Amino acid sequence: xxxxxxxxxxxVILLAFLFYVYSDQNxxxxxxxxxxxxxxxxxxxxxxxEGTARDVMHYxxxxxxxxxxxxxxxxxxxxxxxxxxxxxxASRDAVAPVRDxxxxxxxxQIKTFxxxxxxxxxxxxxxxxxxxxxxIFYCTDEHSGRIAEEFRDVI
Amino acid sequence: xxxxxxxxxxxxxxxxLFLYYAVPKKAKNTVLLIASIIFYSWGxxxxxxLMIFSAIFNYFMAIDIAREKKHGKxxxxxxxxxxxxLILGFFKYYGFLLDTVSSVFGVSINYTPLPxxxxxxxxxxxxxxxxFDVYRDNVKVQINPLKFxxxxxxxxxxxxxPIVKYKDVAEQLDNRVINLNLIGQGVLRFIIGLxxxxxxxxxxxxxxxxxxxxxxxxxxLAAWLGIAAYTLQIxxxxxxxxxxxxxxxxMMGFDFMENFNYPYISKSITEFWRRWHISLSTWFREYVYIxxxxxxxxxxxxxxxxxxxxxxxxxxxxxxxxxVAWGLYYGILLILEKYVFxxxxxxxxxWVQHVYAMVIVMVGWVFFSIESISDAGGYLADMFFLGGEPxxxxxxxxxxxxxxxxxxxxxxxxxxxxxxxxMELINRIPALGMVLLFGLFIITIAFLIFSSYNPFLxxxx
Numbered sequence: 001x002x003x004x005x006x007x008x009x010x011x012v013i014l015l016a017f018l019f020y021v022y023s024d025q026n027x028x029x030x031x032x033x034x035x036x037x038x039x040x041x042x043x044x045x046x047x048x049x050e051g052t053a054r055d056v057m058h059y060x061x062x063x064x065x066x067x068x069x070x071x072x073x074x075x076x077x078x079x080x081x082x083x084x085x086x087x088x089x090a091s092r093d094a095v096a097p098v099r100d101x102x103x104x105x106x107x108x109q110i111k112t113f114x115x116x117x118x119x120x121x122x123x124x125x126x127x128x129x130x131x132x133x134x135x136i137f138y139c140t141d142e143h144s145g146r147i148a149e150e151f152r153d154v155i
Numbered sequence: 156x157x158x159x160x161x162x163x164x165x166x167x168x169x170x171x172l173f174l175y176y177a178v179p180k181k182a183k184n185t186v187l188l189i190a191s192i193i194f195y196s197w198g199x200x201x202x203x204x205l206m207i208f209s210a211i212f213n214y215f216m217a218i219d220i221a222r223e224k225k226h227g228k229x230x231x232x233x234x235x236x237x238x239x240x241l242i243l244g245f246f247k248y249y250g251f252l253l254d255t256v257s258s259v260f261g262v263s264i265n266y267t268p269l270p271x272x273x274x275x276x277x278x279x280x281x282x283x284x285x286x287f288d289v290y291r292d293n294v295k296v297q298i299n300p301l302k303f304x305x306x307x308x309x310x311x312x313x314x315x316x317p318i319v320k321y322k323d324v325a326e327q328l329d330n331r332v333i334n335l336n337l338i339g340q341g342v343l344r345f346i347i348g349l350x351x352x353x354x355x356x357x358x359x360x361x362x363x364x365x366x367x368x369x370x371x372x373x374x375x376l377a378a379w380l381g382i383a384a385y386t387l388q389i390x391x392x393x394x395x396x397x398x399x400x401x402x403x404x405x406m407m408g409f410d411f412m413e414n415f416n417y418p419y420i421s422k423s424i425t426e427f428w429r430r431w432h433i434s435l436s437t438w439f440r441e442y443v444y445i446x447x448x449x450x451x452x453x454x455x456x457x458x459x460x461x462x463x464x465x466x467x468x469x470x471x472x473x474x475x476x477x478x479v480a481w482g483l484y485y486g487i488l489l490i491l492e493k494y495v496f497x498x499x500x501x502x503x504x505x506w507v508q509h510v511y512a513m514v515i516v517m518v519g520w521v522f523f524s525i526e527s528i529s530d531a532g533g534y535l536a537d538m539f540f541l542g543g544e545p546x547x548x549x550x551x552x553x554x555x556x557x558x559x560x561x562x563x564x565x566x567x568x569x570x571x572x573x574x575x576x577x578m579e580l581i582n583r584i585p586a587l588g589m590v591l592l593f594g595l596f597i598i599t600i601a602f603l604i605f606s607s608y609n610p611f612l613x614x615x616x
Contacts, residue, residue, distance in 0.1 A: 003219050007234055010212050014238065017205065018245055024201070026267040092268040133267055 027133025027155040032069030032088055038154045039071065044143045045084055048073035060085065060101045067095065068134075081109055081120045084147065085138040095136045102129050102138045109140075156197040158345075158399045159352050159603060167194070168403075175407060176333070184305050184328065187407065194310035195274075202272035209242065210304040213282040214297065217289045221296040232290050236283065243279045246272055251474035274314040276471055278307050280438055285321035287442050294322045302328045311403035315396045317414040317434035320441075324409060331408030341405030343581075346592055347574070348398025350599045351391040355565050357602070359388035362558050363524070373544050377551040378537040382517050384558070385524045387565040390419060393432070412437075419569045422508035423500055424488045424515055435471070439464050454494070462486045472523070477531055481522040488515060 039045045051072035053064040064070045068088045075082030085102065089095035106127055113120040127140040128148045135155060139147050156163050171190040178186055196203035216235040223231050244252075246269055253264045285306070288294045297303040306328060312319055366373075366381025397414035404411040418430035428436055440449075447460045462483065469482015492500065500508055518535065525531040536542040567573060581588030 003223075003231060006215060006219070007231075010215075010238070013208065014212075014242065017208065021201065021269060022267060025269050092270075131270065 025132060027135055029134075030155050032071060032086075035086060035088075035151070035154050036071050038150060039073075039084065039086070039147070042143070042147050042150055044082070044141050045073055045147060047076070048082060048084065049076050056085070059083075060098070060105050062087070062098055062101050067098075079117065079120065081113065081117075081123055082141045083139065084141070085136075086151065087136045089134050089136075092131070092134055095131065095134060098136045099129065099131065102136070106140070156194050158396065158403075159349055161600075161603060164349075164600075164603075172406060183407075184302060187310075188301060188305045188308065191305065191308040191310040191313060195308065195313060199273055202275075205242070205272055205275075206278060206308060207304065209239070209278060209282055210307045211300065212238065213286060213307070214300050214303045217286055217296050217303075218298070220286065220290050224290060224292075229290070232286065235286050239279050239283050239286075243275060245269075246275055248470075248474045277315065277318055278313060280318050280435075280471075281307055281321070284318070284438060284442060288320070288322050294325055297321075297325070297328075309404075309409070311407070311409070312400040312411055315393070315400075317397055317400065317411050318438050319411055319434070320438070323412060327409050333408040337405050337408065341402045341407075343592060344402030344405060345399050346402075346596050346599070348395040348400075348402060350595050351395030351398060351568075353599045353602045355561075355568065356388050356392035356395055358561055359384045359391065359565060362554070362561075363388060365554065367525075369550055372548065372550040373537050373542070374548040374551045375537060375540055375542075375544055375546045377548070377554060378534060378542075378544070379517075380551065380554060380558075380562075382521055382524075382534075382538065383562065386419075386513075386517050386520050387562065387569060389520065389523070390415070390569055391565065417569065417571045419513065419516070420509070420571065421512045421516075422505060423492060423497065423512055424485065425492055425497070427512055427516060428485070428489070435468070439468055443467060458490050458494075461490050465489070473526075475526055477522050477526050477528050480528060481519055484519055484522065 051059075051074050053070070055074065056062050056064050056070055056072050059074075062070070068090060070088075071084070071086040073084040074080070087095050087098045089098075106124055106129075110121055110124050113124070123140055123142065126144065127138065128144045129136070129138040130148070131137075132152070132155060137148060137151050141147060156167060158164075167190075171186070175183055175186050175190075192203060192207070195206060199206075213235065216231055216238075219231045220229075220235065223229065250266065250268045253266050256262070257264045285294070285297075285303075289296050297306070306319075306321055306324060307313075309319070362384040363381050366377055366384065369377055394415040401411050401413070412434055414432060414434050416430040416433065418427050421427040421430055444460060444464045447463065448456060449460065450457050452460065465482045465486025466479060467482070468485070469478045469480070472478045472481070491497075500511060503511070518538075521534050521538070522528075522531050525534055533542065537544050540546070577588070577591070580591070
């Protein structure tokens with residue numbers, strides 16, 4: 001391969017990768033009501049109960065009033081670890097601390113159930129958390145992959 | 156994946172070391188390469204492709220650069236440097252650039268901020284050091300792509316340095332010594348680094364955060380206590396990571412350069428920067444400062460060279476104006492030390508020199524720890540009686556009473572004596588030294604189990 005062709009190939013690969021990363025991270029500005037409506041269409045989410053701002057503070061240490069919107073659902077059973085948390089911030093940096101709060105919550109839940117709740121620990125280990133644009137998504141559920149896809153479709 | 160995590164210490168590392176020691180010599184690089192890619196992709200499943208791209212790209216370009224050089228051309232060198240800077244710039248600086256353009260021209264440019272690929276500043280600088288050294292004939296071009304990818308992706312130092320220059324490890328990629336003595340030294344270094352991070356840095360970080368949250372309950376002394384805690388935190392956090400990286404390297408037969416040499420015993424800012432983040436300082440000296448002419452130029456040109464290097468050093472740390480201010484702050488102080496008051500400082504009593512250096516460094520950390528320039532200014536005002544806060548209040552007394560012992564232990568451990576005494580003990584009574592080291596490891600693990608998630612400060616660079 002000649003030098004110039006090699007350079008073009010590398011340049012094209014890099015541009016394609018940068019384009020992919022940028023579009024993957026890009027998120028539309030969708031209202032939290034619309035996101036909640038879409039999430040509730042999933043039977044796993046519909047089977048959970050909606051949490052309050054106080055629950056979000058209690059379980060995650062996250063102050064709902066600091067963000068543009070927060071959606072929180074939690075499994076109804078006492079020993080359920082199923083959860084869905086979606087936070088929308090003013091900017092990508094603004095929601096970054098929520099990621100730490102989610103990591104702490106998952107660690108704490110794993111410690112709580114370690115030793116006597118193998119199913120819960122397995123579910124927690126398979127949790128999904130990611131940031132897309134100004135949103136952060138966290139879900140622990142048997143169908144967390146499906147719920148995450150539904151969220152991606154909305155935004 | 157964090158070094159200071161249960162998963163790394165009890166699962167990943169033992170498995171990797173077992174495989175690494177078990178396989179024959181010629182397969183060791185392959186084991187390390189696979190482990191490094193798994194390590195990186197653990198937290199960066201997409202960006203691992205960027206790192207692999209960087210390795211393949213620089214590998215091929217270096218071969219072309221070596222060939223072109225014989226004909227006096229440097230177009231591939233320029234192309235390679237531009238591409239490396241483009242990658243770094245796209246992920247690290249484009250948001251900063253657009254924000255700056257928006258504020259200067261009063262326009263609103265919408266963009267999607269991207270997460271920073273972990274370690275991108277470190278591995279990009281490593282790749283560029285190789286490219287420059289190939290061009291300068293300082294190293295032979297590496298013809299084995301696996302060895303070059305291993306150099307760039309070596310998991311012990313991939314994420315937060317030290318920035319290892321290719322010429323320093325080129326020989327070790329082919330031949331390295333692995334013996335029980337080196338493994339023992341590596342384990343010792345790793346445990347000490349882990350303890351620095353988990354026991355000291357995390358606790359000091361919590362103190363700094365508490366002070367930052369004081370808000371209306373802030374006092375002058377609390378502001379100083381807070382920045383003293385951060386000063387110690389960033390040292391134990393970053394040098395702890397470097398210790399772990401160097402220790403892991405030793406376990407695998409690599410000899411990475413030292414990154415810290417007790418910076419807080421310095422008696423001048425010039426000395427501080429010879430002791431702090433040595434791998435970054437030497438990188439800038441070798442590939443930017445000396446090519447610009449270094450100090451073998453007229454005074455005004457030397458001043459410009461220093462400002463360029465320190466502006467870039469600041470920018471390397473982060474894409475925001477506080478880091479640029481932090482870099483230029485050191486650039487200006489180094490110029491003043493060199494041309495104005497350095498000779499007077501050198502004649503002062505040793506304790507005065509030390510206090511001078513530490514106050515300058517602590518003020519510098521204010522810009523580093525607080526991203527907003529105005530918030531940093533407010534914090535500095537609190538430190539220097541300009542914020543209208545009381546000198547002392549009950550919150551400060553409470554914080555001092557509950558943290559004094561930890562801060563004192565940390566301050567003593569930031570000097571060379573504890574480590575020197577510990578090494579003397581290990582050499583004199585090895586069994587006792589081993590028991591103490593094991594005890595330190597157990598205490599560190601206990602801290603780790605009961606602590607929350609605390610990533611390394613330098614991961615964001």
